[in-house]
Amino acid sequence: MLQIGRKRLYDVVVVGAGISGCIVSYLLAKKGFKVCLIDVKRAEDVGDKVCGDALIGRGLDLLGFEPPSDAIMNVASALRFHASGMAPITLKTRVFLLDRLRFGQYFLHKAIDNGSIFVDKCRAFAPILKGDKIIGIKARIDNSQVELFAKVTIDASGINCAIRRNLPKDWWVSKPIGRNNLALCYREIRKLKESKVNTEYCDVFYDRKVVPKGYYWIFPKLDDLVNVGLGARMTTINYDLKEGLYKHILTNPIFNESEILASGFGMLPISPPLSCSTASGFIAIGDAAKQVNPFIGEGIRPSIISAYIAAETITKSKDFDQDHLWSYNVDFMKKLGIRHAMFAAFGSFFERLNYEEIKPLLSVYEGGTYKFGDFEDFNIGLLLTLKAFLKGFKQLKSIQKETSIIKSVLSIYKDYPDSPKTFLEWMHKAERFWKDYS
Ligand SMILES: Cc1cc2nc3c(=O)[nH]c(=O)nc-3n(C[C@H](O)[C@H](O)[C@H](O)COP(=O)(O)OP(=O)(O)OC[C@H]3O[C@@H](n4cnc5c(N)ncnc54)[C@H](O)[C@@H]3O)c2cc1C
Structure with missing residues (x-):
């Protein structure tokens, strides 16, 4: 299945096999659409991402999506917000702590098993336009260039916005994500040696001495395995985030002798959602459409929801021009966009x-x-x-x-x-x- 189709003509081309891209591919392929899903990563790396790994469960049941049990390491019962000198504020909700790679692989295989063609190590770099319509994409596999044509192109390439940002500047959908609207984060996954953490709570800390304009988190994947990180708006960071983690957070005795299993920097959009995420023959979903809760950096559930709405819109549309795809914007705004704007x-x-x-x-x-x-x-x-x-x-x-x-x-x-x-x-x-x- 990792071979590209010879005809290179599809109903839908999806750029990016992150969570939003895999889910939209799966849903559309299941409904009989001919889907081509591409990612710049190797197939076995799909799903791996620097992330807090916490999927908030609210509303997912409506969509019929429960994460697969072998990709869930822990189910916490609340998020807790801490500010120095105050008792925590507790928000009750199920939070799934994911094995991110397994979670991503599960949905990639669901997409493939339902008939999507998946092409790995394939980098999309430009849209193909015909008048005001997007009719496909240009991509590179190794050193050769390919053209993939589709009735609908979906940009699910995360903050890279590989297709969206290369659309004409005067199109509503091509609005860039400015530096001021990006958060930079650093996170580590640590195996604890001497301590155990309470697996019921995902803790978020607002401490201006540690992260002046942002926050840090400690999320329990197991009672001796935590995802710990910190982040803030890019334009407000004038210090070394990694140093901040070591100086202020890892000095907490629970981290004594703990071992790093993974580490890395990542970025996410923290702004109101795109006002318009569609054009004729085109939909942007997930981070590529800035669909992240900008206050708590929650983007996995929004990606799933936007993938679901995109699949519903495409399935119901008689045509794929701007007028027909518009309901995607309306439905996302109603479901989450308005909350993200607040x-x-x-x-x-x-x-x-x-x-x-x-x-x-x-x-x-x-x-x-x-x-x-x-x-x-x-x-x-x-x-x-x-x-x-x-x-x-x-x-x-x-x-x-x-x-x-x-x-x-x-x-x-x-x-x-x-x-x-x-x-x-x-x-x-x-x-x-x-x-x-x-
Ligand atoms: C440090 C950090 C912590 C976070 N913690 C949480 C959390 O705890 N809970 C939560 O809900 N959200 C969290 N988020 C946000 C969440 O990770 C994202 O919102 C979500 O993963 C977005 O999914 P996506 O499918 O839109 O994009 P992505 O997961 O970014 O997937 C995009 C895919 O597109 C591929 N791609 C990119 N460019 C191209 C190209 N040119 N051609 C082909 N393929 C391409 C990439 O390889 C990637 O596989 C966090 C983000 C960061 C950075």
Whole structure:
């Protein structure tokens, strides 16, 4: 199956066999589409990625996706947020701690077993255009160039955006991910020697002394195996992340004599999602469409959801022009995009606060246990407002500020246009908001 088809004419070409690319290929091939999936990696390396390896389970059941049991190392029951000098804030949700390689390989094989043609060591570098339509891609295998033609091209190439960024600059879909919208992370997987960790909690720490504008995490893959890392917006990093990990985090006694099993740097988008992820004959999914929760860096579940929505859109579309593929934008916005936009605005607000300003805000939530859904939907509610009121003026002001940010974002994103005809007007409004806001 690793041979490229001679005719090189497919229903769908998918660039990138990360989680989004494998899942969309699997879903479409299962429905009878002729799919060609390519990746620059060797087949056996597909799935391997520098990541926190934590898949949040909320909403996955709706899609009928449970990760395969042999790729799950642990199922934690909550995310905990820590800020120095405060009791943790607990968000209840199932979190699957993945064996990332096995997880990726499982979905790659599902794609292949359902009929996708997979080509490894194949680097896509340009779209093939016919007027305003994308009709395929150019790629390199070893030293030879190939052209693959398809009714729909899907860019699932992660932050590389191999096809999207090479589309004409005036197309809505080709908006680049600026450096300011990227986070740089460093993470290690460590086998503990002397200590055991509680496997129930995935811990996230906001400590300005360790990561001035970002956070660090300790996620338990097993009680003696942890994924530990730190990251921040690229433009705010003026220090060595790896050094920061060694100086501030690995000095925690649980890491005494621990052994590194893997390490590396990685990047992810931390901005509102792309306003438009489609063009005629084209859809961008996953990181390539900036579909990551920009506050907590959660991108695996969004990638799965966007792959699912893309497959549904393509299956239902009578044609693959911009008008017909538009429902992908609408459905993703409704399902997650609007939440990501709220997190992007809240994240920039949070980043700009100094510790004295953050304290009153977090103190309203401090020590509490919440549903992940309430956090994701910014359900601030009467009870929290009352709690803030009882705590004092500063706390109430912080909660009011948070509420007003969320309201402004909602007022724009709830009007996301149902068709491309009114998109330009909406986009200008959204751009004005982000310009004023940042
Ligand atoms: C350090 C770090 C920690 C993270 N932790 C978490 C976490 O704990 N939980 C969570 O939910 N999310 C996390 N994320 C985010 C998550 O990893 C991503 O959002 C998710 O993996 C995106 O999947 P994807 O399929 O869109 O892209 P990717 O997984 O990046 O896959 C893209 C694929 O495209 C291929 N490719 C790239 N360019 C080309 C080309 N030109 N031609 C052919 N193939 C190409 C690549 O080889 C790759 O296989 C983290 C990210 C980082 C960097």
